[in-house]
Amino acid sequence: MRFLDLLVMSINNLRRRKLRTALTVLGVIVGTASIVVMMSLGIGMSEMQMELMESYGSMTAINVYCDTYSQPEGGQDPVYMTDEIIEQFRQMEYVDGVSPLLNVSVMMRQGQYTASYVNLVGVTEDYMEQIPVGEGRHPKMDGSEVELLFGNMVLQNFSNGKRGGSYYETGELPDVDLMGKPIFVIYDMDAYYQSMNGGTGTDGTAVKAPKKYLVPVAGIVEGGENDYNQYSWEVYTDLEALKTQLKKIFKKGVIPGQPTNKKGKPYPYFIYSNAVVYVDSIDHVKEVQTAISDMGFQASSNSEWMEQNKKQSQMTQMVLGGIGAVSLFVAAIGIANTMMMSIYERTKEIGVMKVLGCDMGNIRNMFLMESGFIGLMGGVIGLILSYSLSYLMNHLPAVTQMMMGMGGMDGSISRIPPWLAAAALVFAVVVGMVAGFFPAVKAMKLSALSAIRNE
């Protein structure tokens, strides 16, 4: 028998009992939709978690921290992160790049607006190139000059020296033009405040107001004034240029933020409290991290967090999918039942077909096709329903608000990736055919004669 004839016959049989077919299909629709929607929620949630994590930093970056204050007691030399150590990091296997972070707290000024305790961070190129620039460009990294890359939320730090009233009180952004007008940086904030308060230095003379430097602004980090990302609150510049600049300003003095030895004297080299190590792939993060920890530094990365999260979201997906699967299972029972009914109704017909020479395999396939078709229809309509439900969930104001309440996550909560849609379809058809298999075999084995006699 030709496949097409078989197909037409199956479909005609389904059409003959429209209501019953529709009800059976409805069962599959509900089953498919509940699996897909449940899974889409699970996927949506775990993807949102991933996105949230990514906004905290790259998945392949290891943050290395060295506490400069609590160093081992006793005579040993403290383990500091120096350029030498950074170079050791760089030589490690799987490491793509390293950047120490040299943090200096500075004051910035433009016209009447002042921002104090702005965190100026000197970084290497490895780090700088990770920062997405919205306006302008990256600062030049050749060590020649300090150029600034402003975090997109730093502007909120500026307040009007005379009128007072910061962004937090007024909610208005200060009238500071980062790119257009010159920005002055005061590196020695201590001296600035001492001079303002008329304090005296160690030698008893009045402290002179520190020099302010005109620093060019290269660009601003991507994002609006309220779009937080990990670069939002810092001002970045070239590490080497910053080091040169600091040495020039503080000469042999103590650079703010740098530790001193037991006699209160600065070390002749720069000491970093933080560094970022970039690993080539997510699979090697753990290994490199352990190596760094063994060197006596605290290392952390998102990978452990993410792994834990992955396991958890897999669990969630399985539980949600399982709940959905129960209803598809019920639908499968419905299909089996419908097919059995259909066989009892058509016993005679099956017998006649066998007498007329219809191959037994063809009879079985006809029933399998019918049940598979029920599965397919249910799957397709169920999928359409799932997409609509998913759309509703992602766009209903009530749901979106609830989501914002839950830890400020945004984005779609229900996501149906193509693989899920395809898998659901295949699954629905397979379930239909499996449910229809035993009825189909039963139909195939019906005795032709007793089927005919059965009036």
Add this chain to the structure above:
Amino acid sequence: MEEETEKKKESPIIQVRNLYKIYRVGETKVFALNGVDFSLQRGEFCAVVGPSGSGKSTLLNMMAGLEKPSKGEIIIAGTHIERMTEKELVTFRRENVGFIFQSYNLLKTMNAVENVALPLSFRGVPKKERLELARKYLKLVGLEKQMNHMANEMSGGQQQRVGIARALVVNPRIIFADEPTGNLDSRTTKDVLNLMRRIVRKRKQTLIMVTHDNYLAGFADKQIHIVDGKILKIEEQHHEDEEEL
């Protein structure tokens, strides 16, 4: 096929040897067939005659492979039917047998043309071709007006004629007919029987017809009389050109 025409006199197309069918009803045994022997030549028109309950349908069903004999042999075109599996029997029927049911057995979901075309679809004949053939045979049995009627939109006699067309359309080697004219008036009965005989003769097909009517049995070349599962007598007669009647 051509070579066989030479040998046909020696080797019959159907051979039934010592056939028994015993039904067990509770404690008692019912001998539906009680030792039947006969053979049929290719192209023969044979009538099985006997009173109701004499075992005619049982004999026919066993020859068509619908039922297994309790004992004995049925050899059709050299093959032992009683030894075939069900799957083989289906294939055998599809390739060799046309069957006309006592109770028509049309598929209720199909119209006349589709019913006639159904056995062709089991053989993989393309749709256009088989519908054309089906129409041709429906015309032959006088149903050109009822082509698109569903089974329950036709009279018993019309349904019976659809059943006849369905058996003839596949051009089988053997046609089994269980009371094919039971629901037709005497005029139509004559027409249909003459038609069947003509077609069967022309194509050298073997027709085995069950009937309890001695007059109808008279149309056949050979009459097998059965009573209580046993052959009473076998009559042979020759009809030349009665087609015009």
